[in-house]
Structure formats: structure tokens, C-alpha cells
Amino acid sequence: MSTGATIAATVERFVRETVAPFERDPRRASHGPSDALVQELRGLAREAGVLTPHILADGSHLSHRDTAMVLQAAGLSPLGPLAVNVMAPDEGNMYLLGKVADPEQRRRFLDPLVSGEARSAFFMTEPAADGGAGSDPSMMLTTARADGNHWVIDGRKAFITGADGASVGIVMAKTPEGASLFLVDLPDPAVRIERVLDTIDSSMPGGHAVIAIDGLRVPADQMLGNPGDGFKLAQVRLAPARLTHCMRWLGSCRRANEIATDYACRRHAFGKPLVDHEGVGFMLAENLIDLKQAELMIDWCADVLDSGSLGTVESSMAKVAVSEALMRIADRCVQVMGGTGVTGDTIVEQVFREVRAFRIYDGPTEVHKWSLAKKVKRDWKATQA
Incomplete structure (x- = not known):
């Protein structure tokens, strides 16, 4: 092996x-x-x-x-x-720091994550009510201004996974040179949790928070890369992180399908096991198909990333295909199990909630399709030259 x-x-x-x-x-x-x-x-x-x-x-x-x-x-x-x-978000943050942090940054911020002693948060998304950055990071409102050998950061962030209880923060803010990334020690009185949002998912410690950043002072040597490198460095993290989301939740859906299959084979109705009723058996058959297609899509994109490519397009395709397939699987598992499927007696209902949220995380399906459609147009134009 x-x-x-x-x-x-x-x-x-x-x-x-x-x-x-x-x-x-x-x-x-x-x-x-x-x-x-x-x-x-x-x-x-x-x-x-x-x-x-x-x-x-x-x-x-x-x-x-x-x-x-x-x-x-x-x-x-x-x-x-x-x-x-x-x-997530620690796995993606570890990947990013391992790729782009300098030795001292790795010692201070990466090592505690790898050892499992610390948690982290990635501060990029901003509140929609402010008109800040969501799926379009160019709308970034959070700012960082130079002050001697420090940067001073001000702004608000939203949907920040794991911020409550995190020891390591990676904050994206707009500098005169463009978006930049900063490593931050947490907690810090300048980073205030306004509230932890009530969301349909419940698997990530600290939940998802709305954050106010007011006069946060960050030493200059805690910037990742150079001023203006933020979007470029974020891309190092984002494509692999999209794919690792797919990997983890594929495992969850495999387990949910195991539970639903066991239920269908044991539960009898109308004189025979549920699995022998075509409407139920076919749903489980469709799950097998979607599970395999999701696995193959992940492996294809992983091979692209292993080739050294950023895999931006491929990870968008994989994220859409896998998240939509997993949603179908989770939904069928609930349906197969009937009333039991909507209770907390098994993890099936939680998997359904988590996967529904996954269709939004790391870019909603529609944003990825829109990005891919722009590529279709660009490629067509190239053939007309």
C-alpha cells in the first residue's frame, strides 16, 4: 500500500x-x-x-x-x-503557512497548529450589511496602515470560523499596495467577537463569528510575504482547501450512506425490507454512483494540484460537482430513513446540515459556475484571434 x-x-x-x-x-x-x-x-x-x-x-x-x-x-x-x-480552517492555514511563512513565522504560528495545541482562524469575509468582501474579495473594506514598524488594522469580518477560542489568526486587509495577509496572536483586545452566528452546521469549534477589529497593532515581521501579496497568497490556500473540504465531507457521506443502508436492510414495511422496495433501493444505488463520481473528481483535481498547478479552475469544478453530489447523497439518506433520518439518533441529520452549508463554503456553487462561464468565454475568444 x-x-x-x-x-x-x-x-x-x-x-x-x-x-x-x-x-x-x-x-x-x-x-x-x-x-x-x-x-x-x-x-x-x-x-x-x-x-x-x-x-x-x-x-x-x-x-x-x-x-x-x-x-x-x-x-x-x-x-x-x-x-x-x-x-478546517486549521488544515488550510497549516498548508498556507508551510508554503509561504518564513522560519520564525513557522516556529511561532505553524508549530502550535501542527502539534494540535492551538486552533486558528482565517479572517477574510466581511459583513454584507457593510458592503464588504464576500465571494468577491476585491470589495475588501478592512484596512491596514503602516505606523513605524507596525501595521494598524481596522475593520469588520463575518463568518469567521473558529475565531472564538483561536490562538492564531490570519487577517486579510487592504494596504496601499493591495490586499495583504497578517499573522496575529489571539486573543487580542483589539479583536472583538460581536456575536457567534447561529448556523445550520455544528461541527467546527468556535462556530462562525462576526468580528470587530479596532486598532489592531501587528509587527511588520508578521506580514505574510510582501504588501499587496494577499490575493496571490490566498490562492495558494484556497484551491487545496476547497478540495480538502470535499475529501472530509465525502467521508461523512460514506458513513451516512452506511447508516442508511443498514436501516433499509433491517427495517421492514409492506411485507419486505425497505431496500427491496424500488423507490428505496434505487436511492441507495444512486448514492453509490454519486459517491464514486465524487471520489474520482477529487482524485482528478488532486492529481492536477500534485502536478504543481494552482488548480484554480479544476478546484472550482471539483467543488461544484462534489458538493452537489454530496447534497444529493445526504438528502437521500435522510429520505431512506424517514422519521429517524431527521432525528439526532444517528449522525445522518447532522451530515445533511453540514453538507448543505458546504454548498456555500469556499464559494457558492453559482459563483464557481459564473467563474467557469467566464473561462468558457475567454477560451472561445482565444479561438477567434
Whole structure:
């Protein structure tokens, strides 16, 4: 077996045998599992040798193709990515810092994330009510001005995953040279949580917060790259992060389909098992098709990223195809299980909620389609020259 397959098999055993029993733990709340639960799970992962399994001892990352196997295994439980430290936004932030941070920045901000001792947040999206940046980052309103050997940041951010309880922040703000990224120690009195939003998903510690940033002073050596590099550096993170979302939630949908299949094969109605009724059996058959198509789409895009390409177009295509396929799968699982499917008796209803939110995260389906349509037009124009 490949390195990725070997690690994935170990992670899968750990998630199924050790993590899954915690799915009924009362420390899981509407704004995500408590940090106490996360640290307990990470302690177990550390003992089992599966903590941060996608980053090797020498600091190198698994290939994107191998990462796909590992993150799908972690996603078999909503708590799995948290336990083994491959959850969003930390996984994407670790990837970015590993690629672009200088040695001192890696020591201060990356190492605590890799060890599982700290959580992080990526501060980019802004409140719609302010007219700030959402799917269009060029609308950025948060500003950073130079003041001696510091930058001073002011603005508001929204939907910031994990900000409540994070120790490491990556903040995007507009400088005279353009958008820039800053590493921030948290908590800081200049970074205030206005509120944690009530959302349909509940798998990420700290939930999703609206943030006010008022006079945040950041040393100049905590800028990532150079002034104006923000969009370029964000692209290093965004394409792989879109794909790792696909990987984790593919694992979740595999588990939901297992639960729905077990239910359909055990539950009898009208004289036979539910699975023998065409309307139910066909839904499970369609799930198998969508699961395989999602897996192949992920592997295709992972190969593109492993070739050294930024994979911007390919990750948009994968994000749309996989998120829509997973939504169909999760919806069918609920439908197959009837009333049980909408209760908290299994993780199926949570998977449905998480995947519904995924259709928005990292760019709504419609934004990616719009971007791809612009490429279609550009490519057509190129043929007319």
C-alpha cells in the first residue's frame, strides 16, 4: 500500500473505534464541540499516532492524492477531522503557512497548529450589511496602515470560523499596495467577537463569528510575504482547501450512506425490507454512483494540484460537482430513513446540515459556475484571434 493508504487505514480504525463513540458526548453544542472535547480527542489521537497525519515528521505534506485518502477516513465521523487535526480552517492555514511563512513565522504560528495545541482562524469575509468582501474579495473594506514598524488594522469580518477560542489568526486587509495577509496572536483586545452566528452546521469549534477589529497593532515581521501579496497568497490556500473540504465531507457521506443502508436492510414495511422496495433501493444505488463520481473528481483535481498547478479552475469544478453530489447523497439518506433520518439518533441529520452549508463554503456553487462561464468565454475568444 502507498504511504497515504497505510495512514488512511490507521486513521479509519481510530475514527470508527475511538472517535465515533463520542458522537453522543454532551460537549457537542450548536456552535461546535467544546475545546475540552477537542483536546481530549486529540490526546487520544496523539496516543494512537494519528495526530496531524497529513504532515510528516520532517514537516513535508503528503501528496494531495494521499491526503484525499487520509481526510476521507477522518471524515467518517463529524468529530474525526477535529480529533486528528485535519479540520478546517486549521488544515488550510497549516498548508498556507508551510508554503509561504518564513522560519520564525513557522516556529511561532505553524508549530502550535501542527502539534494540535492551538486552533486558528482565517479572517477574510466581511459583513454584507457593510458592503464588504464576500465571494468577491476585491470589495475588501478592512484596512491596514503602516505606523513605524507596525501595521494598524481596522475593520469588520463575518463568518469567521473558529475565531472564538483561536490562538492564531490570519487577517486579510487592504494596504496601499493591495490586499495583504497578517499573522496575529489571539486573543487580542483589539479583536472583538460581536456575536457567534447561529448556523445550520455544528461541527467546527468556535462556530462562525462576526468580528470587530479596532486598532489592531501587528509587527511588520508578521506580514505574510510582501504588501499587496494577499490575493496571490490566498490562492495558494484556497484551491487545496476547497478540495480538502470535499475529501472530509465525502467521508461523512460514506458513513451516512452506511447508516442508511443498514436501516433499509433491517427495517421492514409492506411485507419486505425497505431496500427491496424500488423507490428505496434505487436511492441507495444512486448514492453509490454519486459517491464514486465524487471520489474520482477529487482524485482528478488532486492529481492536477500534485502536478504543481494552482488548480484554480479544476478546484472550482471539483467543488461544484462534489458538493452537489454530496447534497444529493445526504438528502437521500435522510429520505431512506424517514422519521429517524431527521432525528439526532444517528449522525445522518447532522451530515445533511453540514453538507448543505458546504454548498456555500469556499464559494457558492453559482459563483464557481459564473467563474467557469467566464473561462468558457475567454477560451472561445482565444479561438477567434
